Amino acid sequence: xxxxxxxxxxxxxxxxxxxxxxxxxxxxxxxxxxxxxxxxxxxxxxxxxxxxxxxxxxxxxxxxxxxxxxxxxxxxxxxxxxxxxxxxxxxxxxxxxxxxxxxxxxxxxxxxxxxxxxxxxxxxxxxxxxxxxxxxxxxxxxxxxxxxxxxxxxxxxxxxxxxxxxxxxxxxxxxxxxxxxxxxxxxxxxxxxxxx
Amino acid sequence: xxxxxxxxxxxxxxxxxxxxxxxxxxxxxxxxxxxxxxxxxxxxxxxxxxxxxxxxxxxxxxxxxxxxxxxxxxxxxxxxxxxxxxxxxxxxxxxxxxxxxxxxxxxxxxxxxxxxxxxxxxxxxxxxxxxxxxxxxxxxxxxxxxxxxxxxxxxxxxxxxxxxxxxxxxxxxxxxxxxxxxxxxxxxxxxxxxxx
Numbered sequence: 001x002x003x004x005x006x007x008x009x010x011x012x013x014x015x016x017x018x019x020x021x022x023x024x025x026x027x028x029x030x031x032x033x034x035x036x037x038x039x040x041x042x043x044x045x046x047x048x049x050x051x052x053x054x055x056x057x058x059x060x061x062x063x064x065x066x067x068x069x070x071x072x073x074x075x076x077x078x079x080x081x082x083x084x085x086x087x088x089x090x091x092x093x094x095x096x097x098x099x100x101x102x103x104x105x106x107x108x109x110x111x112x113x114x115x116x117x118x119x120x121x122x123x124x125x126x127x128x129x130x131x132x133x134x135x136x137x138x139x140x141x142x143x144x145x146x147x148x149x150x151x152x153x154x155x156x157x158x159x160x161x162x163x164x165x166x167x168x169x170x171x172x173x174x175x176x177x178x179x180x181x182x183x184x185x186x187x188x189x190x191x192x193x194x195x196x
Numbered sequence: 197x198x199x200x201x202x203x204x205x206x207x208x209x210x211x212x213x214x215x216x217x218x219x220x221x222x223x224x225x226x227x228x229x230x231x232x233x234x235x236x237x238x239x240x241x242x243x244x245x246x247x248x249x250x251x252x253x254x255x256x257x258x259x260x261x262x263x264x265x266x267x268x269x270x271x272x273x274x275x276x277x278x279x280x281x282x283x284x285x286x287x288x289x290x291x292x293x294x295x296x297x298x299x300x301x302x303x304x305x306x307x308x309x310x311x312x313x314x315x316x317x318x319x320x321x322x323x324x325x326x327x328x329x330x331x332x333x334x335x336x337x338x339x340x341x342x343x344x345x346x347x348x349x350x351x352x353x354x355x356x357x358x359x360x361x362x363x364x365x366x367x368x369x370x371x372x373x374x375x376x377x378x379x380x381x382x383x384x385x386x387x388x389x390x391x392x
Contacts, residue, residue: 003242003258010236015224021212027282028211030256034244040206041240044225046199048233051226060226062199086223 058103058120254299
């Protein structure tokens with residue numbers, strides 16, 4: 001049973017997958033044709049071999065520069081700064097943003113020992129340096145305490161360079177319910193109210 | 197992004213893993229060292245290559261015969277019949293059973309077009325044939341309508357061979373609550389009541 005146990009063990013290391021789910025997945029896979037298991041194995045191999053951070057923006061990609069940095073049709077005058085590469089997908093799905101990205105690889109968190117030098121900030125400053133065409137940096141860190149602190153830190157760093165620094169609006173989520181919204185969100189929504 | 201999308205696609209084919217979970221797992225894996233992703237890929241390859249049904253009992257194993265069939269210390273006079281290889285683990289964890297196993301690979305379900313010839317029944321009959329030392333077949337199919345029907349079918353088939361056919365007791369699960377037990381389970385528990 002060794003390789004079966006190994007598979008269950010490896011699967012149960014994934015986040016949100018406990019021992020029971022790992023067992024269920026293992027026996028599901030065991031019932032599939034071997035080619036199907038091999039396809040999953042091969043795509044994992046390909047990811048492990050080929051995917052690296054983009055040297056320009058830090059996005060995870062099998063190409064360097066990544067598809068966003070290499071695309072001449074993406075507006076080079078705007079950079080949207082996100083915590084993780086996964087956040088890019090969330091913004092792309094809106095179809096409303098056509099600029100470039102920059103992935104920090106986390107957020108400032110002194111409690112967890114994550115300081116500015118642990119994030120991909122030097123590369124961001126390089127992109128804003130001499131001859132830069134960037135006019136706006138949109139900070140899209142998460143609306144958490146750490147995300148806020150990171151946004152403020154970037155604002156202090158980048159503002160003096162003459163680049164406009166903005167951040168995503170905060171307020172009530174569309175489809176949400178005022179009755180169940182937390183006080184901080186309502187306060188932000190009030191503070192950011194706009195003319196109808 | 198092709199291989200990243202491929203990985204998300206493959207992961208979202210797994211049961212209970214939707215597109216969002218697949219994305220989360222993908223980005224989790226992308227943040228791990230490549231060696232860790234490769235370890236998962238290799239164990240999947242090993243499973244795809246090495247794990248096959250045991251020709252004796254149908255259990256999934258990298259050895260043929262499997263560890264249970266090959267173990268001379270497992271009582272050869274008892275065979276416990278289960279629907280899936282995964283069920284063996286559940287019985288083994290009790291530590292109360294020391295006989296052999298037989299995996300049907302499913303249960304009878306005319307509605308889904310699963311008939312006796314689709315299950316691993318011929319091999320079971322071979323094990324009970326000439327010169328067999330088997331004295332008891334414990335039918336441990338699931339306590340569902342299909343599992344019951346499968347148990348009754350096996351009883352009719354095997355009973356005439358002079359082998360004792362038993363099935364797991366049904367009743368209140370230990371730690372369960374009478375108030376929340378369903379009527380059928382309580383009826384079975386009543387019918388199967390024992391002297392204190």
